[in-house]
Amino acid sequence: MLGIKIPFKQQQFEAREEAILDAVNRLLSEKGFDLMTMDDVADAVGVAKGSLYKHFSSKEKLAAAVMIRLLSQTLETLQQMPADWPAVRQLEEILRWSLHQRMRGGVPLLPSTRGALQRALMMNLEYLALAFKVNTKFHALVERAKSDGDVARDVPDEVVVYTLYARSCDPTVDYLRRDGKLSDDQIVEAMVAATFHGLAGLKK
Amino acid sequence: MLGIKIPFKQQQFEAREEAILDAVNRLLSEKGFDLMTMDDVADAVGVAKGSLYKHFSSKEKLAAAVMIRLLSQTLETLQQMPADWPAVRQLEEILRWSLHQRMRGGVPLLPSTRGALQRALMMNLEYLALAFKVNTKFHALVERAKSDGDVARDVPDEVVVYTLYARSCDPTVDYLRRDGKLSDDQIVEAMVAATFHGLAGLKK
DNA sequence: GTCTATACACCGATAGAC
DNA sequence: GTCTATCGGTGTATAGAC
Numbered sequence: 001m002l003g004i005k006i007p008f009k010q011q012q013f014e015a016r017e018e019a020i021l022d023a024v025n026r027l028l029s030e031k032g033f034d035l036m037t038m039d040d041v042a043d044a045v046g047v048a049k050g051s052l053y054k055h056f057s058s059k060e061k062l063a064a065a066v067m068i069r070l071l072s073q074t075l076e077t078l079q080q081m082p083a084d085w086p087a088v089r090q091l092e093e094i095l096r097w098s099l100h101q102r103m104r105g106g107v108p109l110l111p112s113t114r115g116a117l118q119r120a121l122m123m124n125l126e127y128l129a130l131a132f133k134v135n136t137k138f139h140a141l142v143e144r145a146k147s148d149g150d151v152a153r154d155v156p157d158e159v160v161v162y163t164l165y166a167r168s169c170d171p172t173v174d175y176l177r178r179d180g181k182l183s184d185d186q187i188v189e190a191m192v193a194a195t196f197h198g199l200a201g202l203k204k
Numbered sequence: 205m206l207g208i209k210i211p212f213k214q215q216q217f218e219a220r221e222e223a224i225l226d227a228v229n230r231l232l233s234e235k236g237f238d239l240m241t242m243d244d245v246a247d248a249v250g251v252a253k254g255s256l257y258k259h260f261s262s263k264e265k266l267a268a269a270v271m272i273r274l275l276s277q278t279l280e281t282l283q284q285m286p287a288d289w290p291a292v293r294q295l296e297e298i299l300r301w302s303l304h305q306r307m308r309g310g311v312p313l314l315p316s317t318r319g320a321l322q323r324a325l326m327m328n329l330e331y332l333a334l335a336f337k338v339n340t341k342f343h344a345l346v347e348r349a350k351s352d353g354d355v356a357r358d359v360p361d362e363v364v365v366y367t368l369y370a371r372s373c374d375p376t377v378d379y380l381r382r383d384g385k386l387s388d389d390q391i392v393e394a395m396v397a398a399t400f401h402g403l404a405g406l407k408k
Numbered sequence: 409g410t411c412t413a414t415a416c417a418c419c420g421a422t423a424g425a426c
Numbered sequence: 427g428t429c430t431a432t433c434g435g436t437g438t439a440t441a442g443a444c
Contacts, residue, residue, distance in 0.1 A: 013427090034238040035319060037419060048429050050422075055427095059420065088404070112313065113378040115239060152405025156386065159394045160403050162379040169375070174317040175366040182360065190363045198402030199364050200292070201356025217409090241437060252411050257439065259409095415440075422433075 017055055020045050024066050028108035033063055033117045060120035064127055066108060071130040074098070078137050087141045088150035091164065092192055098168035099188045107168050135161065167195050221259055224249050228270050232312035237267055237321045264324035268331055270312060275334040278302070282341050291345045292354035295368065296396055302372035303392045311372055339365065371399050 023044035027036045038059060042049040056062040077097055081090045101107050112118075121127050138161045145151040151160060176187045227248035231240045242263060246253040260266040281301055285294045305311050316322075325331050342365045349355040355364060380391045 031318065032238075032316070034236075038421085039419075047427095049420090050430080051428050053421070057421095109316065110375065112236065112375055113382055114235065151403055152401075155398060155403060155405065156394065158380060158383055158385065159376070159398060162376045163398055163403065165379070166374050166376040170370050171314065171316055171373070172363070172366045172370040175369070176362060178317055179362055181362065190360065194359060194363060194367055194402070196402045196404045197356075198398070198400045198404075199355050199359060199367060200400045200402075201359065242439085243437080253438090254412080254440075255410050261439095263438070409444105411442105411444080413441085413443100416438090418437080419435090420433105421435105423431085424429100425431105426427105426429080 016045075016047075020047075020052065020055060020062070021066055021069060024062055025070075025108065026105045028063065028066060029102070029105045032109040033059075033115070058120075060117055063108070063117055064121055064124050067121065068124075068127050068130060070101075070106070070108070071127070071134055073101075075130065075134050075137070078134065086148055086150060087144035088148065088196070091138075091141055091145060091151075091160075092196060095164055095167055095195060096188060096192055099173070099191055102168055102173060103184045103188070109169055138164065163195065167191060220249075220251075224251075224256065224259060224266075225270055225273060228266055229274075229312065230309045232267060232270060233306070233309045236313040237263075237319070262324075264321055267312070267321055268325055268328050271325065272328075272331050272334060274305075274310070274312070275331070275338055277305075279334065279338050279341070282338065290352055290354060291348035292352065292400070295342075295345055295349060295355075295364075296400060299368055299371055299399060300392060300396055303377070303395055306372055306377060307388045307392070313373055342368065367399065371395060 020041065024036070024041055027040055027044060031040070038049050038052060041062070042052055045052075052062070056065060074094070078090075078094060081093060085093070098107065110118075139157055142151060142157050142160045146153055146157075170191065173187060173191065176182055176190070177184075182190065224245065228240070228245055231244055231248060235244070242253050242256060245266070246256055249256075256266070260269060278298070282294075282298060285297060289297070302311065314322075343361055346355060346361050346364045350357055350361075374395065377391060377395065380386055380394070381388075386394065
């Protein structure tokens with residue numbers, strides 16, 4: 001504590017950046033990129049709109065920073081997974097984790113494969129590098145799960161990985177929540193079960 | 205043919221409305237509601253922007269008309285399903301149908317449960333009535349499929365129905381298409397299989 | 409009804425005082 | 427760096443001539 005000197009101004013600066021990212025994260029999960037305005041962000045954080053641009057030079061950069069933070073957390077969660085767990089268990093657990101994140105307003109809504117944001121992300125090297133790492137880790141797990149016999153061999157790897165990505169922003173969650181018949185935990189378990197064992201269930 | 209008299213002007217009018225709806229359908233499936241502009245629509249149809257408002261009084265009305273047409277087609281497809289097929293077969297077939305529609309650019313991207321469009325749809329009686337009919341039909345099929353033992357009893361009915369809705373606008377389709385490793389038909393079959401039998405497959 | 413032209417609001421980004 | 431004020435551009439919707 002005493003040996004390291006961090007300027008107070010810098011601490012304040014970084015704390016404000018975190019606050020901005022938190023606000024953007026929540027807004028992105030509620031309204032999505034297109035409907036979120038810089039005025040929304042400024043109001044949520046409690047700073048002037050102009051001040052935002054001293055931290056992030058564009059709306060796309062701001063969203064990219066949030067996506068990078070989310071990918072970092074995902075990678076960290078993947079790496080902290082107990083290595084002795086079966087691969088399919090690890091896949092289930094990462095889906096469970098991302099769905100819980102979603103429930104807490106922590107998963108930005110992706111505007112499909114089109115739009116200005118996706119183009120900006122594809123030109124962001126930090127984002128691409130992280131996405132590649134996460135993707136590699138996922139594919140390795142799928143490979144192992146298949147050789148364990150826990151994931152069907154006739155389902156292409158890409159289908160498995162993309163499906164897991166897609167479940168974390170599946171509108172089914174919103175519909176079920178609006179219904180109000182199931183608790184958040186029940187929704188998560190239903191989604192995990194449906195993803196891995198299908199609507200037909202295990203009985204066949 | 206001879207007994208009924210339909211004014212030429214009216215035919216022309218209705219033909220143009222169909223052309224407008226086709227264009228909007230395609231644009232909605234490509235860009236989604238928020239990113240689609242009335243200029244896009246006008247350009248695609250080949251009429252002036254102002255003329256659009258003689259047919260549909262707002263952008264929301266325009267999108268609602270497309271959604272209603274899609275729901276009508278869905279209901280029709282449901283009703284034309286061979287009654288002697290097992291319920292689960294009918295559910296699979298309707299998912300297959302809607303995914304093929306999606307491939308042809310026929311499924312608008314819904315902006316989740318929020319946004320101006322959803323609010324407008326919830327105040328559109330024609331839309332609500334159709335949605336209710338489709339929903340009722342779906343729930344009846346799920347009930348039958350469960351008593352046949354083809355859908356797991358411990359999966360709540362709402363989860364089944366919402367999941368089927370969500371699959372028709374699942375971003376997984378976009379990702380797989382961008383990859384280019386699977387044909388459109390293979391993507392549809394992979395999605396159907398994953399939805400009903402899960403990533404783990406049938407072997408357990 | 410279809411066109412051109414425009415009103416009105418909103419948004420991303422910037423300028424300039426402090 | 428933070429604020430207020432504003433620019434430039436775009437989008438929905440409308441007005442008015444034909």
